[in-house]
Amino acid sequence: MAEKQHSGLFYLAIIVLLVIGAFILVILFIKAFLWGFDEHFDNQNKMLCNSAKVSKNPKYLELCKCYYEGKPVRCINVEVE
Numbered sequence: 001m002a003e004k005q006h007s008g009l010f011y012l013a014i015i016v017l018l019v020i021g022a023f024i025l026v027i028l029f030i031k032a033f034l035w036g037f038d039e040h041f042d043n044q045n046k047m048l049c050n051s052a053k054v055s056k057n058p059k060y061l062e063l064c065k066c067y068y069e070g071k072p073v074r075c076i077n078v079e080v081e
Contacts, residue, residue, distance in 0.1 A: 042073050042074065045067070045073045045074075045076055045077075046067075046073050048060060048063075048064070048076075049063075049064035049067045049068070049073065049076070052064050053068075063076055064076055
């Protein structure tokens, strides 16, 4: 039996599919990394606000006011000295 020969177009299609797949994986990796980064800072801000309640620090109580009102913790994203 004669083996079927694939054309150059077949190999080009395979390469294009692999490149697209790799690109999608890179995008998903970056998205997951950024999500983890956001979660880290959200947890830090929650810890800051919870500590402010315990210590009664007026500066941080004011900073976390929106969080205490039930808004997402991202509402406090400002520069903290």
